[in-house]
Amino acid sequence: MKKISIIGSTGSIGKNSLEVISNNPGKFSVFSLAAKNNVEELINQANCFKPKQVVIYDEAKKAELIKRLKSCEILCGSDGLVKAVTHPEIEQVLLALTGAEGLSPLIAAIRAGKNIALANKEPLVMAGEIIRKLVGEHGVQLIPIDSEHSGIFQCLDGRSSSRVSRIFLTASGGPFLNRNSETFDRITPDEAVQHPRWNMGKKISVDSATLMNKGLEVIEASALFGIGLDQIEVLIHPEAVVHSIVEFEDGSQIAQMSVTDMQLPIQYALSYPKRFKSDKYRLDLSKVGALNFQRVDTQKFPCLALAYRAGRMAGTAPCVLNAANEVCVESFLKGEILFTDIPRSIEAVLASHSSVKHPNLDEIFKADVWARNRTNELIHMKVSV
């Protein structure tokens, strides 16, 4: 049985990972579970999966866990996360945090030589160059869980990306694909979190609505597969059946397709290099009927163009893009700013940033803090940017 650490176990990916583990009895044992602050769910999971370690990021909740979970080690904070990914017995880490918080545990896991199933895209956006280098030095496997990147990984199947001419990431287009952009300033948080295809957390749902999610994925793909940003294109594909396409240098394209169930890429990342036999995820294209593809209107969805811009600026710019986006989305969800303020604010923050080339981790963390402060300033000054 492979010993696994699930970081972010109470989120959408975390819960689905535990379901995958339940659906494949005898194949995995859960060594660590880590969550941000959802104590009840974490206790339920611990009672069910009997991990050796349980981590609650929020230190204030440690005492309660200690009282209610007797049979395992209780850890907290960033130190706890690092322990939960580096323990010598752990064979694979599944990293499913949201946002920049995943960067430190990811780096700790790589340095500890752990193979990683990665759902958390922000670390690769922030520090792609550093992570790629570390992965090479430590010879670990970094297997993406995001359906698009899992798709690319499956299409490449160990082949070098040097033979690739283009990669296409598909995007369902989110809930506002066909909404008149003149009404975008009236989009409510409730409307923005209703994703037509995937049931996900709020942050990533808003990112899908602005297409920033796809922008982050473009930067992530560039870092993961060592492919230039200008070789990566986005195609709107509302049915979300084709997850990504790899075009080889002769023009032939290989696409990965499946039902829209995030358990499939999770299972693949856990079973890799094997695949588990399953009849659960049968795709019937004749029932889907038609697969539609169109280009992205970046006038309507400026966040995608901003991501390309930050990616081309390189250095600390993608980190700044990501931090500004996190602050903006949180603010939008609280009703502090309009949907259309998200790209406006990010653009203003990016414009006022001097990117540091080939940054080290310190410079990345500094840029992250700077961008969060700068974005908050902009939002609270209520400057029309």
Added chain:
Amino acid sequence: MKKISIIGSTGSIGKNSLEVISNNPGKFSVFSLAAKNNVEELINQANCFKPKQVVIYDEAKKAELIKRLKSCEILCGSDGLVKAVTHPEIEQVLLALTGAEGLSPLIAAIRAGKNIALANKEPLVMAGEIIRKLVGEHGVQLIPIDSEHSGIFQCLDGRSSSRVSRIFLTASGGPFLNRNSETFDRITPDEAVQHPRWNMGKKISVDSATLMNKGLEVIEASALFGIGLDQIEVLIHPEAVVHSIVEFEDGSQIAQMSVTDMQLPIQYALSYPKRFKSDKYRLDLSKVGALNFQRVDTQKFPCLALAYRAGRMAGTAPCVLNAANEVCVESFLKGEILFTDIPRSIEAVLASHSSVKHPNLDEIFKADVWARNRTNELIHMKVSV
């Protein structure tokens, strides 16, 4: 420069192969050219590509070739074909004959240890078991040129087919996909050879119109990749962008897509395991817009069901199916029988055949001759079968 033998050089695949060779200067030299009876075209090709050997299958035309082509060895008949695929200097054979005639040169080429780019599907339909065994024994590469099988080959990319749960071959549906089947008995040869997507020879165009072509491809795929017939499904896909789909045992599907240009799979078969860089075959899905998929109506296209039936009977039955189909198509093209007589006659021939299990080559050739005679009898008796 790889020394290549092009068998069937004046047909549609043969001409396209020579174009691929011209488009990739310095990579290939043509060692042999072989054609059935088109002397003029063969002479033009020989003057252009300067082969060492030229073969004309029709012995009556040998004298003319000898008179007009001074600089190369002129061969004829079946013996000539065998020499043109077995000469020690030949590094790869491209086999692009139509029909059963390809079987003997294919077997000769395998026995001579040649790697083969195979466009000729009938030999695999007739003698799949024998060919698969010989390929294993002689350790040669058999790389399909048919776009669907090239697609499967690319999706598998060296992976074992034991991890495959299903294979989907796509079919454009041919010219009569949306025609009322009650009018099928009035289909003329001219209508039947107008394929909506590919410009091909007459025989294969009629096969595409009846969907027998897809039926033969199903049997071919089963033989090439060692996959059971019941794991192979056909999907109607009028845009002919997705050529085939491999579903792995976890439910994830990998598809191969490209523009509908037969030069691409030809080039792939010649360049394998490399790919040649080219901007010629760029596929833009956003311009295609929609990819449509539907099940096949086998009431309307009974030839596909007949192919599955013959494939399941195994032994000499697929050979009989193929022979009966060849005779019927020729007869239909001459105006002797109706379009709807093609499946009717094949069904009657199959029904009166006692399949020989695990036949040797002699038994296969015997079954081929028997089926041709039987089909001709049926047609000329004008029996309403």
